[in-house]
Amino acid sequence: QKEVEQNSGPLSVPEGAIASLNCTYSDRGSQSFFWYRQYSGKSPELIMSIYSNGDKEDGRFTAQLNKASQYVSLLIRDSQPSDSATYLCAVSGAGSYQLTFGKGTKLSVIP
Amino acid sequence: GAGVSQSPRYKVAKRGQDVALRCDPISGHVSLFWYQQALGQGPEFLTYFQNEAQLDKSGLPSDRFFAERPEGSVSTLKIQRTQQEDSAVYLCASSLHGGDGYTFGSGTRLTVV
Numbered sequence: 001q002k003e004v005e006q007n008s009g010p011l012s013v014p015e016g017a018i019a020s021l022n023c024t025y026s027d028r029g030s031q032s033f034f035w036y037r038q039y040s041g042k043s044p045e046l047i048m049s050i051y052s053n054g055d056k057e058d059g060r061f062t063a064q065l066n067k068a069s070q071y072v073s074l075l076i077r078d079s080q081p082s083d084s085a086t087y088l089c090a091v092s093g094a095g096s097y098q099l100t101f102g103k104g105t106k107l108s109v110i111p
Numbered sequence: 112g113a114g115v116s117q118s119p120r121y122k123v124a125k126r127g128q129d130v131a132l133r134c135d136p137i138s139g140h141v142s143l144f145w146y147q148q149a150l151g152q153g154p155e156f157l158t159y160f161q162n163e164a165q166l167d168k169s170g171l172p173s174d175r176f177f178a179e180r181p182e183g184s185v186s187t188l189k190i191q192r193t194q195q196e197d198s199a200v201y202l203c204a205s206s207l208h209g210g211d212g213y214t215f216g217s218g219t220r221l222t223v224v
Contacts, residue, residue: 004153034212042217043202043215043216043217043218044154044202044215045215046212046213046214049211049212088153088154090153097142097144097159097166097167098144098156098159098167098170099154099156099213100156101153101154101155102153103151103152103153104153
């Protein structure tokens with residue numbers, strides 16, 4: 001049974017601070033890693049993908065992957081109230097099309 | 112179309128009723144997925160199509176669930192004899208190639224009463 005674990009939160013950070021969201025996964029053969037943002041009552045929106053160890057930056061977002069530790073994280077710099085949402089970590093295996101999602105971490109950015 | 116379109120947006124069904132949920136993927140997207148999202152949970156995989164071929168239906172929870180994509184474009188998820196535990200948001204997603212990050216539709220919220 002493939003598992004993806006996230007702290008459900010809520011994680012509260014002040015506006016302008018760095019928000020750090022973490023995710024661990026059980027399947028060592030996992031190859032592709034994604035972060036989705038989901039606003040309340042809306043569908044998930046892809047914000048980052050990462051496939052190799054290290055950091056990947058896109059604007060205020062940085063995804064970090066450590067396959068040896070089976071750990072992936074998302075950093076949000078200069079957090080804004082509009083970043084308040086649930087962040088879902090998703091993982092897929094080699095050559096797989098199926099994503100396994102965590103339960104999500106709820107982030108609140110306090111003005 | 113510009114995005115993945117799902118209909119209806121909301122559906123209330125009496126227990127035992129059959130329902131059909133529609134998904135219109137992004138034009139040209141080969142891969143189409145159905146996921147089920149219960150309240151407070153992450154989406155869970157139901158089934159996957161590559162064009163008109165249903166390559167994986169391992170996530171369908173029972174034989175009451177059936178999905179099709181006869182012409183490799185629009186897909187329908189059908190649930191027969193609905194039960195209360197079927198209440199959830201049903202998300203459709205598409206991608207150009209299987210395994211890429213998906214684009215999700217806005218979902219259909221099914222409530223079985």
